[in-house]
Amino acid sequence: MKHLRIVTSFLMLSLFLLLSACSSQTPQQPSAAAPAPEKKEAKEITLATTTSTQDSGLLDYLLPIFEQQSAIKVKVVAVGTGQAIKLGEDGNADVLLVHARKSEDEFVAKGFGINAYDVMYNQFYIVGPADDPAGVKQVQTAKEAFGKIAEKKVTFISRGDDSGTDKKEKSIWTEAKIKPDNSWYLSSGQGMGETLQMTDEKKAYTLTDEATFLSRKLNLAVVMQGDKSLLNPYGIIQVKSSTKQEEGMKLIEFFTGAEGQKLIGQFGQKDYGKGLFVPNAKKR
């Protein structure tokens, strides 16, 4: 009985101390107490994106500005669009910045993504040896260009990695109703940089995004550009299962907002004489 009383009074005392500790702390920092812990918890978000946005240097240019303004750190995982979307589906990323419209729409339709926006676009080029052995320069559209390459059986290197560029290339073959033959059609299964390198080594053709192509110095020439089917639109999508909705939305607002759009348009002008990306923000 005596024991119990001692324990109870000890508990009461500690409870009292605890309470007084709490109440004595609160008045000291009345305004900062509420928002501060929230900010500390979610200061970092994961952006899953394609290799092209990182390899071109766009993110290195944009993200520091965003991080400084918002105090949110952005961890970039640069992978193929296929894997980027998978990262979103599995909830391993908070925001996606990718370029494969069909897969993006599916991602949203399946309920994995919300708040999808157009951000920017650039072009795809068909590049090949400067002497153009397949005569691609004579034709007007990407479809015809692929037809020429197939007809002459000049080596064509596909990324074959399910990336945005890869999907675009496959859709052009389908559009041209050509089933590429393994004897001249090689699937490298690697990123754009490696594939361009291989194309140069093998004197072959490939489809490349503008940004990666311009940032590499290779002996390849652009043999086809400007066709409508070679436009390469990028989208930014929030992952629905993300626990950092607010921060993710801030990043999206930055990319699609006036300042972000202006910065995107300017990016690359100094080094390449023209912007690598054309801003076109629009809610889908």
Added chain:
Amino acid sequence: MMLTQDVWEVIWLSLKVTTSSVLIGMLAGIPFGAFLGLYSFPGKRLIVALIYTCMGLPPVLVGVIVYLLLSRYGPLGSFDLLFSAKAMIIAQVVLVTPIMAGLTMAAVHSKERAYWETAKSLGASPLQMMLTIIREARGGIWSGVAAAFGRAISEVGAVMLVGGNIEHHTRVMTTAIILETRTGNFAAGLQLGLVLLAISFLFNSFLMVGMMNQMKSRRR
């Protein structure tokens, strides 16, 4: 992932490239290692130190060097070897030969005293003596083969760089796993990884059986 024809093709190429490079590595590394284990000469220490260093060569470094050598703009560009299975074999030979040489050297060195005098007193020629000692040291040499095989078949950096992971041409198990992972097919990547593990297990089991038999026969 089912064991479709494409997957078999990848497994088959992996085995072809690896066994070729291990065989070439054995042909070059075993005699060289045996020579180093048996004879001493000025500068041997340096060579031994170099071999031990090369046993741990980073595969990507080998990949870059072989890439530059074989590149169309490189010194061996005219052979048109880059992005072929041959290029992958070349890179792997560079990786496994020091392993074969180093482990053979260690194995031979440990047997040297016991057999050298006997073989010599029986009137063996230098070549015969070398063969005798290699035969006596085969347990250690086999473990060198196992190490080389394991290194070669699981290696990815060099074969990716010089082979290029081209479907139906230079895609091997490790590079296929990278591709599957990059495209989000983790299950397929994992399954290929298990196949890789199973092959290593089978190969090492064969070696083990061989070594066990040898030990038994020696006891008799």
